Every structure is written in structure tokens, then in C-alpha cells.
Amino acid sequence: MPSEFSGKHVTVAGLGVSGVPAAKVLHGLGAHVTVVNDGADERARTQAAELEALGVTVRLGDGTASDSGSAAGLPEGTELIVTAPGWKPTKPLFTAAEQAGVPVWGDVELAWRLRGHGGRKAAPWLAVTGTNGKTTTVQMLASILEAAGLRTAAVGNIGVSLLDAVTGDTEYDVLAVELSSYQLHWAPSLRAHSAVVLNLAADHLDWHGSMEAYAADKGRVYEGNQVACVYNVADRATEDLVRAADVEEGCRAVGFTLGTPGPSQLGVVEGLLVDRAFVEDRHKNAQELAEVSDVNPPAPHNIANALAAAALARAYGVPAAAVRDGLRAFTPDAHRIAHVADVDGVAYVDDSKATNTHAAEASLAAYESIVWIAGGLAKGATFDELVAGAAKRLRGAVLIGADRALIREALARHAPEVPVVDLDRTDTGAMPQAVQEARRLAEHGDTVLLAPACASMDMFTNYNKRGDAFAEAVRELGA
Template structure:
């Protein structure tokens, strides 16, 4: 029997000759297995865990005709007859199953790659793609609001919201996709050609997954490959501009910078308090289009404004007029745990930015407040905090540390901010956040901000960053009641 030509298969083709292994049964893995089964492929779905709703998902896939193997040992050996492996994004290439696929020359795709190949050729809605160490979700959600303000059928998908393969396979076609892509997803994406794309920033993260910063950075840059209209980069982050210069894009694709300074020709930026476009207007040599004002945004924090500029640039590259950019940004409210004011107690503000799960995100948050009692710590994921402390030390009133890798932050503070008072909170019992907030309240002075911007992942003590932020907010509310 002749093997199928994977490179030629698309949404309208029969996949009945394809033997596909789907590695991982999380949200994106289930979506991939489900849609491959519907396309007619023979699917084997594997996961080392049978926890949560995996058993229920497995039963549904078995009803559809898939072979499902869950539990310890399920992913140790790649089946013999395999044409393609579709992996969940968190799986490292060194995982035994993927290493076996590489050794046998079997292509490994991510769900994003599968989604790109399953686009409807009769309605090939363009992708506006966003990556970066920080700000991806906020920027994609802003972009989605802008697109919908223009009357387009848009959806935020990929690493946020709907799995991208489900969005692509929706029987009612979308006009455009606002796609968030992590470095893990980009690692396994080979043929995507975004209409426009942005790398918001590149800073240390996931160094427990990557061998080096160079490898991590290279995966971020893959988002620009084959881009059609615009490669949007961060003027304040030269690495992002370098990635644009190195990308192999389609003819006519433009480089467009975003900046918190006055925009040069070909950029979007700030003119006093106005978000201004000098990239997508005909008279850009002599004038700019007003998009909105900083006051139209839900926050004036610098990184929030930068995200808005990036979203605006992508929307403008798609032909969205300034009025829709303004209306979309005015309507947008960020998700919880992103620079969210919890309460003001005794003239001290308490701000929850639990989503700041790496040093770069925490630094962006710290630069929006002064003076600050900084609450930080958790799982550092191999990251270092020296650059953050050097940049923020003059803003710090004091620091309260918690979590497994708190000593990593304490060591950086000792090196670069030895005069800043540091309190480490021991233990992971149920009242730990009450003790953290109590210590921060004792250290803060009227007019200060107590800022939860951990710079670390949360799973050493909390189910996720949301649970950590909820615990912080609950402790602040109990503080008020004392």
C-alpha cells in the first residue's frame, strides 16, 4: 500500500491512509486527535496520565474509532506503523516518544501545524500571530477586540482561548484569526505563513526546556517566517528587530516597529498621550493617524500601552481603520491577575499581577509603580533575577519572598540591592499568603504599592497563577477586616 503524501494533504483530502500518533491528551492534544479522526486518519492517542477529564476524552475518541492508551508507560514506545506524530506543545524533543520519531525520520507536528494544513481552501482566513516572552495573551485579546469592533468574525485562539485546530475547523468560517503562539508551539510549526506577526519581547524563560537562550530565541523568530504583510517588532528590544531581519518573508512584507517614544516613519508609537500610526497612512512622511489616547486604555502601565500598540499595528496591517482600533481598545478589559488593583488599605495599594511568571514580566510590572513592596518567588524555571534587580532596585521599599526558589531572588537582591530589606516567608501551609500580605503591610508606608509580581511559576505552592492571585486577593481582603 502506498504511503500518503503528507505534504499534499489538506482539509478536503481523504486522510484514511494516514496513521497518526497524538502525544498528550490536554486541550490541544484532544482537539488534534478529534479532528484527525474526523478527517479519516487512524489515530493512536497516548498520555502518561489518565487524570482529570482524560478518561472521558479517551472514551469519546474510542467511540470515534481512535486507539487510546492512557497511564504510566503509555508513551514509552512509538508504535511501529506511524506516518506522523502530533505532539502537545509542552513535550520536549528529548521526550522518548519524540526522540524515537526523529530517529525514524517521522515528521513531528504541533497542533498549530496541523491547523495550518486543515485550513479551508475556500475560506482561508488570514492569521495575525503574536508571540513573546510576555504580553502575548493581553495583546491577542486586544487584537481580537479591535477586529470585532470593525465587524469582522474573529476569535482569539492558539495558546489562549479556543484550540487553533477547532477554530480552523469551525463550520462557520471566521474572517480572521488572532493567534497566540508560545515558543513550544512554534518549535513544532513548519509551514505556517501568517499575514502579519509580532514578537513582543524576548527574555529569559523556559530555560528548563531549552538548551540555551539562542534556541529559545530562534523558536520565537519562527513566527516571522513566510509572513505576508508586516513583521511587527519592539523598538526597545533589538533582538526582535534582528529576528525580523533574519526572517525569510514573502515579497512586499514590511518591518513595522512599535515604541513608547515618538514613532519614526514606518512605526507606531506615542505622541504625548496619543497612540499614533506612522506606518499605515499614505502621508506617513509628514503626518500620523491618531488611534486612541492612553486614557482610552484600561491601564497606563508602560507594558500595557506597548501591548496596545502592537495589537494596533497588526490590526492596521489587516486594513482596520483607526476608529475601530480606538473602539476595540476602549472596550478591552484585561483578564484577572494582570496588574489588577485588589484594594487600597491604609493608603497602600495592593496589586495582583500573578500572571508575571518570569523575571521580564515582573520587571515590566515593577516599572509601573514606585515605591514598591515587592512580593515574589515560586518556581524560577532556571531564570536569573540580576537584570531585574539592577533595573528596579531604586523603586523597592522592601521585598517579601515565598516559594521554592525564593533564594534565587534573595541572592540577586543581596548582590545588587543589599540595602533593601528582604523577608522570606517559610512553608506552604494554608495561611502562607496571609503571612506574606501581613509582612508586606508592615513594611509598606502610605502611598506605597504592594505588588504581587512573582517572576516565577506557581506550581510549587498553588494550582496555577490564578489560584496564587486569588489567595493574595483573599489575604488582602482579610487584612482590611482586621
């Protein structure tokens, strides 16, 4: 039976983890697919060859993809653009599309519209976004859903293509979906069963143009929610997004808090995670879900992630025991506040994933006495608020990377008594030296914490490589 895409001329903007599946799916549905891509490196050429073998047209280094220059026209006959999420809305290709009345979707929008295609079950989505904690929360959520005996997967901005999930052979009961602000920008018709915005802090402003635009794109996750809009009680901006959302009749606002929960909230009471939202007579009753010690690791921001995941699972009707069992079974990914080793009474913790100040703030709040390894590419961030909040916890600081001077200056202003080692180097060999300097500053009972508050690309391929270098240097200490 022909699909709505049969014979349609679709331009896919960008290759990579989203563009290639989109091109394959659309081609399989009978569309005439043209892929345009900025770069023409070896990876792009390999992906292009794979698609061309199927009959897809690929144009590498295409001028329509450029941020500058005059070649901004649409490929001839384009009736729809499906874009990789990272492509900025300001690209000339999208300007030309708007002028021509051609719709622009992201791969998430395409996946949403293909739910139930070919007679498959249209699994509901439990959606997670926020500046930090998305991946961990989605993985916790998937673990809880699995503990309840549901067929599920953690998908979206987590490395598993949503298109593969909705068009593959496996029929899921429900999906745990991580969504970035980029993906939400290009997903106008998405309507989740329930969703959460974990937190909001300035990030990706070069892409969105302003904090207001960034927050608005995050808030799209609440549009059309059916059962629950979950928000962070400690972050008023997330509640404001719930208030602004147009949801289905009967959809509820549900908060999560590290304190004692009020009605319609999940929170913490005497070392227990408790639910006062999805219980009978929530004004008088509460349901124990798990112990704080069931959360791995039980750092404050991770407990918040667990509560958010529990709220979404409970919105879907998961029993309390499955929340406990799912949290116990969950193992966090590497480089997320991961304990590497204890050496001479000092703990070494890898939180290389803390690539912005908001994430680093949460990491620093988890320990009492810290030698902090920080620095990298600041991405326009400032560090005064971060340093001022963490000053009393700092035993010392070791700074690396291109923008370390910004952190050094903030330390001088807000923590002048804290000893600082400024390593004037941006090569990968700086990490072993940084670990050695941190060891010199640390005392028994301290934590040496890699929480850079910066991106890694000035020194490393990605935050994973940065964390690996830290862990290797720590292991050499104990050798």
C-alpha cells in the first residue's frame, strides 16, 4: 500500500546518526530522497556511498547547506525537508524553504508521524528534556519500565534512533525518549503521554539566539501532554513552562523536589523517595517508592533525576515496587560522576560529562571537600556564580584548557584563599600532570573531582576521551 511519502521529493539535511536513518526510511517509503551535507570527510563519503547504493542522491559539501554564500536555493522539486537536529534555523536552506512554503521537520517529527505505520503498535512516548541529566533520567526511566515488565527502550538523543524504534520489527509498549532543544525545535506536532523538563540553564544560546528562545524550545515538550507535565520544584522556570503549555484536558502538573513533597509532588522524606502525586487522596497519603540508597550514585542531582524518572513511570501506571527495582538495577554511563578509585585515602571522581556550569554546580554540591580539576572551552559561559557557590567546598583547584583563565579569575574574586594550579597547556598530556597536582593538593578524606564546566574539544575529541585520560592517570597513581 503506497505511503503518503510515495513519489514525494524530500531533502534530508545532514548525514550522521539522524540523517542516514531518515534517508533510508523515506527511500523505503517510496520518496525521492536527496541528501545535502556540509562536509565531505571520510565518514560522510562512506555514509554517502551506502545511501547511493540504495538509490538515494547525496550532495556532499553542498552550497545549500552553508551559513554563508549565495547558493541558498532548495534542491529542485523539494516538497519537504527533514533536517538533522543540529542544523541552525538561520541556515539559508531553511530561509528558502520558508519562502517557498516547504515544511521543515526534524527526525523526531518524522518518527512521531510514522508511529503505527504498517500496522505497528503506536507506543506512547514518555519524554525527557532539560539542560542536564537527560540521558541518566531516560536510562533510569527505561530501567523502571523494564522492571514493570514493559517492552521499552531508551531512545532519541541518546544514540538510538527514534526512527529505528518506530519502524523496526520490535513493538514496544512505551518508549523513554530523550529530546534535545534542537530536536524539539523541529518537532511541531509531537504530543507526549507525559514529559519532564529537568532544569533550565543557559546553554546552546549560539544556536537558539537567546535564553528565551532556548527555554521556549524546551517547553515544546509539554505541548499536548496527556497525563502529566513533570517539573522541578527547585527550578521555577520549568514550572513556568508547564503553566504556558497547551495540554489535554485532565493533564496534571506534577513536581519533584529533594525536600518533603506536597500534594501532587514526589520528594524525599527521611531517606525515602515518596510519591504524593499518583496516590489516592494525595492530600493525606504518600507512597514509598525506594530508598535514597537505591539511587546510584546518591548525589543530590542524581536523586532529582531518579524522582523525575519515577514521576514519568508513575504517570504511566507503573507500580511502586518497579520504581525501586528499576533504580536498583540501573548502572550509570561512564564519565557521569563515576568513582574511579581511592588512592591514599583520597577519592577520584570522573564527571567529564559536566560540560557546562550548571552540570558542574550539581557535581560540586555532591562532595564536602574537593580538589577541583576544571577548564576547557567555556562556550561563552561565566563562572562567578559557580565558584561563589562552591568556594567553601574547595580544597584547591587545578586548571587546564583554553579558557582556564576565566575560571582562575572567578576563583581570585570569590575564593582567593583556595590554592590554584594553572597548567599552561592544552595538549592531552596535561591530564596526567593535572592529576598529579591534584594529588599534591588533596588531603585524606578529600575528593579529586574532574568536573570541567567546559567543553572538551580544545584538548580532546570529546568528553569521553577526557574522562578516559583522567581515569588512566588515576590508575597510574595507584599502580
